[in-house]
Amino acid sequence: LSRVGRMVCSPIAPPGGDGFREDAQVSRVPSWVRGIAQRNKLHRQISHTASATAAANSGESPVPSSNPGGDLYKSLLMRLSHADPIERCLATTLLAEVAPRGDRRALTALLGISGHGNATSPSGPPRGVRDADHGVQVAAIDAAGTVAEKTGDERTTTVLLTLLKQRDWQLRTAAARALARVTDGRDDPRILSYLCELLEGSEWHSRVTAAELLSTFLRGIGEEDIERVAGALRGALADTDWAVRKSAVKALGKCVSSHQETLPAVLGMVCDSDWRVRKAALEVIPSAYRQGLEEELRAAVMSRLEDAEVGGNVRVYDERSRCDSDVRTAATLCLVGLAGHRQGWVVSALEEVMGCDGTQGAVRERVEEALRTCREE
Numbered sequence: 001l002s003r004v005g006r007m008v009c010s011p012i013a014p015p016g017g018d019g020f021r022e023d024a025q026v027s028r029v030p031s032w033v034r035g036i037a038q039r040n041k042l043h044r045q046i047s048h049t050a051s052a053t054a055a056a057n058s059g060e061s062p063v064p065s066s067n068p069g070g071d072l073y074k075s076l077l078m079r080l081s082h083a084d085p086i087e088r089c090l091a092t093t094l095l096a097e098v099a100p101r102g103d104r105r106a107l108t109a110l111l112g113i114s115g116h117g118n119a120t121s122p123s124g125p126p127r128g129v130r131d132a133d134h135g136v137q138v139a140a141i142d143a144a145g146t147v148a149e150k151t152g153d154e155r156t157t158t159v160l161l162t163l164l165k166q167r168d169w170q171l172r173t174a175a176a177r178a179l180a181r182v183t184d185g186r187d188d189p190r191i192l193s194y195l196c197e198l199l200e201g202s203e204w205h206s207r208v209t210a211a212e213l214l215s216t217f218l219r220g221i222g223e224e225d226i227e228r229v230a231g232a233l234r235g236a237l238a239d240t241d242w243a244v245r246k247s248a249v250k251a252l253g254k255c256v257s258s259h260q261e262t263l264p265a266v267l268g269m270v271c272d273s274d275w276r277v278r279k280a281a282l283e284v285i286p287s288a289y290r291q292g293l294e295e296e297l298r299a300a301v302m303s304r305l306e307d308a309e310v311g312g313n314v315r316v317y318d319e320r321s322r323c324d325s326d327v328r329t330a331a332t333l334c335l336v337g338l339a340g341h342r343q344g345w346v347v348s349a350l351e352e353v354m355g356c357d358g359t360q361g362a363v364r365e366r367v368e369e370a371l372r373t374c375r376e377e
Contacts (some may be wrong), residue, residue, distance in 0.1 A: 080109050085133035092128070092136060096143035102151045110144040111159045129159060138174050145178025156182050159195050164209050165201075172209045180216045192217060192225055197234040204241040211236055211244060215251035230255050234265050237241050242274035249277060249345050251282025263288055270300040275327050278304060282330040286337025301338070304331035305353065332363055339370040349375050 049224035077097060079091035092110065112130035126132055128140040135274070141163065148156040160182065163175035183191060195217075198210035213227055233255075236248035249269050252262045266288055269281040282304060285297070304327055332353050338346045350371050 060143050078110050080127045085136055088136045089139050092139040093144050096146040099147050101149060106147050107144060107156055136171055138376045139173040141178050145181040148182045150184040152183055164198060165206055167206060192229060199232050199236055204244060207244045208247050211247035211251050215254050226255060230258045230262050236267060237269060240308055241278055245277045246280045249280045250284060255289045263290055263293060267296050267300045270304060279327050279330045282334045285334050289308045289338060289341055301331055301334050329363055336366050339374055
């Protein structure tokens with residue numbers, strides 16, 4: 001029992017003020033309880049600082065504060081090097097709420113780099129995104145994305161790009177999410193070149209991340225870059241991993257409006273060996289529809305209304321009935337999405353689907369609504 005107590009209690013009590021005694025031998029409070037108390041305390045300080053600022057701006061006399069915003073900001077920076085990972089994680093998360101957007105000092109601490117402009121040179125003890133604790137790393141990546149949001153900060157961008165190669169999927173996902181916030185879809189040739197190169201890498205998880213992230217930049221890039229990105233994504237459709245092909249299909253669906261050659265490529269993936277890729281292709285077809293490919297489109301969608309094929313990459317938990325049902329449902333909803341383009345074969349197909357006993361529930365309601373709209377027009 002004594003061993004359990006040592007395992008769940010924080011060996012170092014946080015500085016006073018959280019309502020607990022500082023003597024670790026007397027006050028054996030679980031670290032998670034300390035974490036909640038400390039977070040509540042810091043949130044109260046943040047709220048008090050915000051209200052004092054608002055009062056000052058309105059000309060009212062603010063309530064005297066024993067811990068102004070500047071002291072809280074410095075305290076959070078110091079806690080990034082605290083011995084307790086819970087304290088470091090809390091400080092990291094709260095720093096994103098306190099630090100001004102684009103704050104260089106906060107970003108230097110969160111990224112764990114030199115403050116002299118070199119984003120590739122670690123500085124000081126491991127902290128922030130270089131922290132030894134996984135939870136702190138993820139929190140620091142998210143916090144960096146928040147502080148540098150829409151600033152296009154070069155140091156933050158450089159660090160986040162290197163994190164996209166991490167084997168840990170949580171770190172990659174957090175880095176991709178943060179990078180999208182920092183760049184805000186800006187046309188950055190360096191980022192596009194890096195992602196296109198990553199899309200051809202040897203690690204499947206990096207290729208998936210690259211394809212997903214490329215889709216966030218498609219609306220803000222020029223015609224020349226669209227051609228390069230679309231070409232890289234079409235190449236990824238032949239990837240040996242189903243997850244990469246699925247991500248590439250979904251990304252291509254967003255650039256069809258600017259690049260006509262991508263629709264035939266998407267239609268071809270409706271017959272992919274893996275049901276998840278087939279389903280993804282059917283889901284993007286309605287928004288990617290263009291005139292001139294009606295026959296190919298009809299053949300692709302109609303072939304999946306009776307989907308009974310299971311690909312070679314199916315995992316244990318992907319049962320045959322579920323796979324087939326998901327693809328057939330996606331094909332039906334694809335027809336619903338295409339109904340607005342006033343194609344006669346779409347209406348006929350929807351009427352045929354209505355006669356099937358397998359069309360039930362919300363899917364049947366959407367089919368009925370689509371047919372009703374078509375007949376009214």
